[in-house]
Amino acid sequence: MDLKDIRVAVLRIEGTNCEEESFLAFKRLGADPEMVHLKQLTGDSSHPRKLKDYHALMFPGGFSAGDYVRAGAIFSARIKSSLGRDLVRFVEDGYPVLGICNGFQILVELGLLPGLSGTMTGRAEAVLATNDSNRFECRPTILKHVKRGNRVFTEKMGYGELFTIPSAHAEGKFVLPEDREKEMLEEMVKNDQIVFQYVKPDGTKAEYPFNPNGSILNIAGITNPAGNVMGMMPHPERAFYRSTSPNWTRHPLPLEDFGDGWYIFSSLLNYVSRRF
Amino acid sequence: MNPDHYIKRDVHFPLYDINLLNADDEALQTIADETAAGHDLNEMKRVKEYFTKLGRNPTDVEFQALGQAWSEHSCYKTSKPILKNTIFNIDAPQNILVIKEDAGVLEFDDEHAYVVALESHNHPSAIEPYGGAATGIGGILRDVVWMGAQPVALVDPLFFGSLDYPMDEVPKGVKHPTYLLSGVVDGIRDYGNRVGIPTVAGQVTFHNSYIGNCLVNVGCIGIVEKKHIIRSRVSGPGDVFIYAGGRTGRDGIHGVTFASADLHEESDTESRGAVQLGDPITKEPLIHACLEAVEKGLVSGMKDFGGGGLSSVVGEMALHGGCGCEIELDRVPTKEEGVAPWEIWISESQERMMLAVRPENVEKVLRLFADWDVEAVPIGRSVVGKNITITYCNTKVLELDLEFYTGGPEYDRPYEFAPRDVQERMPEEPADYNEMLLKLLCEENIACKGWVVHQYDHEVRGKTVIKPLQAKLGLEGHGDAAVIKPVENSWKGLAISCDINPRYTLLDPYHGSMCAIDENCRNLVAVGGRPHSFADCLNFGNPENPETLGDFVESTRGLGDVARFLSVPFSSGNVSFYNETLNGPIPPTPTILGIGLVEDIRKCVTSDMKVEDEAVYLVGQTFEEMGGSIYYEIAGGCSGDAPMVDLDNLKNSIEGMLDLIDKELVSAVHDPSEGGLGVALAEMALAGDLGADVDLSALGKMRSDIKLFSESQTRWIVEVRSGKEGTFERVLNSYGLSFLRLGTTGGKNLIIRDGKKELVNLPLKRMREVWEGTLHEKMG
Known part of the structure; x- marks a missing residue:
């Protein structure tokens, strides 16, 4: 389908706060994004919308409903109760679902990620826990792209290439249940679910602060086994252009150029336009 | 009773x-x-x-x-007559609405204006640092939103006693600076990050005169299409007042009167109820809903509930629209049963806005707010006349003439300026300059503020083109100013900086305050921003004390003299009196928020050194100006001479430096401030992970420590692009500016000589340990 016909729902409730820059990322690429309030999808609004009218769904960053219980917990509970079935169908039909930062936390809370035992597992299989530093960490991070195949969100990124995309979160440490950590990780690796790992500028294994949260295996982003649901902690929408990317003053290149975040939005739209 | x-x-x-x-x-x-x-x-x-x-x-x-x-x-009864003669009424073509509202409005480009507000949240933060700071952020956001503007950046200048202050010497009823800093940063982080507006600039200053009365100032910058600027007034008789947002409760009763009295031992227990409770997750949709209503043209006037709550909002909106008003107070949603009418009327509960809406738009506005899950209720209307009438369950509870009501008293209180008597004492020249520089780098005012800054989301909204921390990836570096690119299809930017050095104003409120403007200009210019407007938050002691008021007069005179000379207006501000501690008033602290206009953000420069073998220059002149310097404080020197600002030189320097940046002749720029040249060079080297070898002999006949650590104003250290040295010097000469070539970048050591004498030779790694480590060590 044509790029301009690709409808992207950027979903929000009170406390999501990265929706405008996320919306702009799709808009700048020529797609047809819309900021949609959860209430619009559940019919409690004077402007109702239906999930099936969109070709991609994005959960932007923020602090949905304050994140007072656990990051993403309230948003996901509300989605599950009102929209669960529509969402499963949406994913199973192959449409891409992208969650960034708080959106990643929501996808994990929903059971869409890592999704080892089904499209949307009844209980969360993992958690994005409080950073090891016990502080909110806003800092540039460097990601190594390690997904080999089925790259719905990263087809324009080479295997092993490094991308500088900033992080900003207090709960970003990807953790699996202790007793099943090893087998689940093995399964995720086998399924080619790990997309991004935090690394040092030279590409070697990251420690704090390059891994800002203490994630196992330096995991920064993963997909579901099918590859069409991706969550990541760093914010590609903040690095859409070079001008908002970290450290551009040290590398005099044209600022009209795209930043490293561009690849993700562009890959996603490419996938939709090819597939649907 | x-x-x-x-x-x-x-x-x-x-x-x-x-x-x-x-x-x-x-x-x-x-x-x-x-x-x-x-x-x-x-x-x-x-x-x-x-x-x-x-x-x-x-x-x-x-x-x-x-x-x-x-x-x-609320009514600035003491300060207004003084401000009229000092910082008000600076004419400039960019002025759209200055000093008239709680936020200033200035021209950004043909279609857009930017909005600036700055205020204090000192007393609440001294009692309850987390809630006090958080609601400070909430309040300042509303000040910008009710002009119809989208907030794009937050700033937060903070002032505490020393983190090393002995715990057992903290007076009764006073909280230790470590606890206060931690609580205030948590509050700003949790509110600012949640509401999704980047915190991009500020300062953290430590001085023991803030023991017992810390200062928490908060500022906000917004952007608005000129056609959507909203005033805080009704459009005429018949407007409906719609109350929107959070419910009204007993939190924040007497907030403004609490802010207008000295803090004392029992303030903690007596006044906790005056500290409001913030809720960023109500605020966030409230902002969206208000801005959407403005964009759709449904709103005739809007005002936030700040100090004084409903009581301040309604009367002023009616009066400024030439009307009276009638309010049904029982329609205001309350948090609990049994809140008395007077409490509803003056409560400062957070997250509330008042909209004035034409009757035909009321239904549309209510529906819009319902879609955002934000409570909105019509509570009254504007009427012909000059009276305000309030009923509660059909009983009249207030009927006043609005002019009497809002026309607070104005005082010409007595003041006198008391010049300071300081015994001059020059410290011994340091035997070991390496050791002295390391001491300065771990001094808490100079040490890296990464511990604070990384906790604030300074990139949300994706428009922060120059970040507050500027360094090679993974390292730390203090930038001079942050830059926001607020409009999608424009390369124009807003440079943002905050500064006041209370060590100077303590010695000399007039010249010290001039330095605050000078440093803001230096910071803005360093990234490529032309100083365009200032906002002020004037924090002082009890104005009923003539000497404190004398300091206030001197300070505002200093601010006004520089700003008027530069034709840069003060757009808005706030006065915070009664900041008293057991040992007397706080130092005069006129916090200045400087806004610079960047014509093309692609030309912005950062402070980190970048390329091996590039020339390092000093622009500006260095004098023996050691009063208020951190070096004297550490080395045991004393001087009453706060640095002075040469107005002509400042004006020319701004032009000259901007020209250099516009011509793309420079790789890095940083201004020396606390700790002088020594610290500024170290910061640039640490941020870029690139050493330098410089010689100070050309600075003249002063002692080496004075050359290295003097805090003279209007200076920049510049790394010049390779091969551009000639053009660089020609440009500066054409502006008649002084400059010196100090040396060259290179290596992993900072080497500073004075002629044949090698003063400093330190590995960057060693400096980084102390500079980056200090705050982490103290704060955990």
Whole structure:
């Protein structure tokens, strides 16, 4: 389908706060994004919308409903109760679902990620826990792209290439249940679910602060086994252009150029336009 | 409470008449004390006189409302006459609305304006640092939103006692600086990050005169299409007042009168109820809903509930629209049953806005707010005339002439300036300069503020083109100013900086305040921003003390003199008096938020050194100006001479430096401030992970330590692009500016010589350990 016909729902409730820059990322690429309030999808609004009218769904960053219980917990509970079935169908039909930062936390809370035992597992299989530093960490991070195949969100990124995309979160440490950590990780690796790992500028294994949260295996982003649901902690929408990317003053290149975040939005739209 | 003073009305809710008509001076004073409404005796007499003419007593609602409206915090009764003669009325073509509202509005480009507000949240933060700071952020956001603007950046200058202050010497009822800093940063982080506006600039200053009265100043910058600028007034008779946002409760009662009195030992227990409770997750949709209503043209006027709550908002909106108003107070949604009418009227509960809407738009506005899950209720209307009438369950509880109500008193209080008597003492020249520089780098005012800055989301909204921390990936570096690119299809930017050095103003409020403007200009210019407007938050002690008021007059005179000379206007501000500690007033602290306009953000420069073998220059002149310097504080020197600003030189330097940046001749720029040249060079080297070898002999005949650590104003260190040295020097000569070539970048050591004498030779790694480590060590 044509790029301009690709409808992207950027979903929000009170406390999501990265929706405008996320919306702009799709808009700048020529797609047809819309900021949609959860209430619009559940019919409690004077402007109702239906999930099936969109070709991609994005959960932007923020602090949905304050994140007072656990990051993403309230948003996901509300989605599950009102929209669960529509969402499963949406994913199973192959449409891409992208969650960034708080959106990643929501996808994990929903059971869409890592999704080892089904499209949307009844209980969360993992958690994005409080950073090891016990502080909110806003800092540039460097990601190594390690997904080999089925790259719905990263087809324009080479295997092993490094991308500088900033992080900003207090709960970003990807953790699996202790007793099943090893087998689940093995399964995720086998399924080619790990997309991004935090690394040092030279590409070697990251420690704090390059891994800002203490994630196992330096995991920064993963997909579901099918590859069409991706969550990541760093914010590609903040690095859409070079001008908002970290450290551009040290590398005099044209600022009209795209930043490293561009690849993700562009890959996603490419996938939709090819597939649907 | 003396029952003769308060007569209960025969209604089913709490309502009292305050018996002023029969009260003598003593009784008036007692009533003032018992009601905590904040009136002094003169004001009590004025209230009594007004009601004597009406032939009745005021209700508690009326009485409390006047206390709010006439507080220093609300009506600037002391400061206004002084500010009129100092910082107000600086004409500039960019002025759209300056000083007239709580936020200033200035031209950004043909279609857009930017909005700036800065205010204090000192007393609440000293009592309850987390809630105080958080609600400070909430309040300043509303100030920008009610102009119709989208907030794009937050700033937060903070002032505490030393983190090393001995715990057992902290006075009773006072909280230790470590606890305060931690709570305040948590509050700003949790509110600012949640509401999704980047915190991009600020300062953290430590000085023991803030023990017992820390300062938390908060600022916000917004952007608005000119056609959507909204005023805080009704459009005429018949506008409907719509109350929107959070419910009203008993939190934040007497916030403004609390802000207009000294803190004392029992403030903690007595005044906790004056600290409001913030809720960023109500605020965030409230902002969206208000801005959407503005964009759709449904709103005639809008104002936030700040100090004084409803009582301040409604009257002013009506009066400024040339109207009176009628309010049904029982329609205001409350957090609990049984909140008395006077409490509803003056509560400072957070996350509330007032909209004035034409009757035909009311339904549309209510539906829009419902879609955002934000409560919105019509509570009254504007009417012909000049009276404000409030009913509660059909009983009239307030009826006042609006001009009397909002026309607070103005005082010409006595003031005198007391020049400081400082014994000059030059410290011994350091035997070991390496050791001295390391001492400076771990001094808490100079040490890296990464611990604070990384906790604030400074990139949300994806428009922060120059970040507050500027360094090679993974390292730390203090930038001079941050830059936001607020408009999608424009390369124009807003540079943002905050500064005041209270060590200078303590010695010399006039010249010290000039330095605050100078440093803001230096910071803005360093990234490529042309100084365009200032906002001020004037934090001082008790103005009833003539010497404190003398400092205030001197300080604002200094601010006004520089800004007027540069034709850069003050757009908005706030006065915070009564910042007193057990040891007297805080240092004069006129916090300045500087906004610079960047023509093309692609030319912005950062402070980190970048390329091996590039020339390092110093632009500006260095004098023996050691008063208030961190070096003297550490080395045991004393001087009364705060640095001075040469106005002509400042003006020319701004032009010259901007020209250099525009011509793309420079790789890095940083201004020396606390710790002088030594610290500034170290910061640039640490941020870029690139050493330098420089020689100070060309600075003249001063002692080496003075050359290295003097805090003279209007100076920049510049790394010049390879091969551009000639053009660089020609440009500076054409502006008649002084400059010196200091040396060259390179290596992993910072080497500083004075002729044949090698003063400093330190590996970057060693400097980084102390500079980056200090705050982490102290804060955990």
